[in-house]
Amino acid sequence: MGLGMALFAVLAAVFALVWPDRSAIGSTTERIVVNRYSGLAIEGFDPVAYFTDSRAVRGRPDFEAAEAGTVWRFHNASNRDAFAAHPEVYGPQFGGYDPIDVARGIAYAGNPRFFVVTRQRLYLFGREESRNAFAADPARFLKDATARWPSLQKTLAQ
Template sequence: MNRFPLKIAGIAVALTMASSAFAGDQYVDPTGYAVSGYDVVAYFDLAQNPVGTAQPQAVPGDKDITSTYNGATFAFSSEENKAKFDANPDAYLPQYDGHCAYGVAKGGKVPGNPHLWRILDGKLYLNITENVVGFWEEDIPGNLQLSEANWVDIEDDPASDRAIPQFESPAPVN
């Protein structure tokens, strides 16, 4: 069921305007890991569901397979994924330092939930709650334009220190 129609051409325009969106403090939740200990490289191997439907669950990282980047520890499910990240971290980092894409569109930094994700134009975006995903998906191109414009002003603000609502993040496996 696709409740939110998209104008694909509009997404391409909005993403073309997107800049590198990950230079401030990375959001780290109480696990002590970026993206709650989930493998950021693994997202790019998951089948992405259509807008308006839930995405597959994120892949947990392994506490013994980690890299530090942008002041945060990232966990990976395999040595191969760690090597991919280490070779080109910018290709895998969640946008807005792991903060909610819709929150940035509204002008603030709030946590990004690793299970509420979407990849657009090769970039990983997270959102905070299922309700927020609905708002974001109603106008992805417009919200990305707002996010990119707002990010310039809030990027240097401290990372969110809030917990992700209704989310229990297990520490990375093993």
């Protein structure tokens, strides 16, 4: 192996160690953000708990439901039943993608720990700064995100 190839291999290895692997957090080729290793929507957090507990709560394997080809976890049976009756209300808007990035035409997976519930809907954000900006003026971002979501959604696998 030549010196150039060896240097390239070393740089590639260093880059792989330093660069964070966001692919485990959420796939950006799905219409709903799903962890590609676990198969769980929004990292296994209970989407109903954002409304009932006003916080991110991990779901339990005992309380799962499948909706739109995705596995969702819930903290209890009553949350699971509420979601099954109204997934359009309790599921994260824009499939769990960050609405600020959706407004820019980019599918960036939201982090279930960074959320806002406004107008009876759940929004997840990739960064804390995005959440804070959105919380200060949701209407500013929702107009563009709502307009761009249909075309962006077409680029995501079903």
